Amino acid sequence: MSRVLEEAAPPPVAWRKSSYSVDDSHCVELAPLPHGTVAVRDSKAPEHGTLALPAERFAELRRRIREGDLDLRP
Structure with missing residues (x-):
């Protein structure tokens, strides 16, 4: 007898918009993922x-952005 195993769908991701997104032109969204990962x-x-x-790594990226270490101009 053979059985087909169905892959479980990933849980929905709870995206949230950055509080620094003041308009619709420069917006990022963040979501916590399993195992301490940030999307x-x-x-x-x-x-x-x-x-x-x-x-x-996400915390390091945030720190570098806040301290002006990165050139983020378009």
Whole structure:
């Protein structure tokens, strides 16, 4: 007898918009993922993909942005 195992669908992701998103032109959304990972996406174009970072790397990215270490000009 053979059995077909169905893959479980991933749980829905709870996206939240950054509180620093003041208009619709520069918005990012964040979502906690399992195993201490943080997902980041462009809220204007979520179909373009998601960046998933370990929580430690995400914290480092946030720190560097806040301290002005990165050139984020378009």
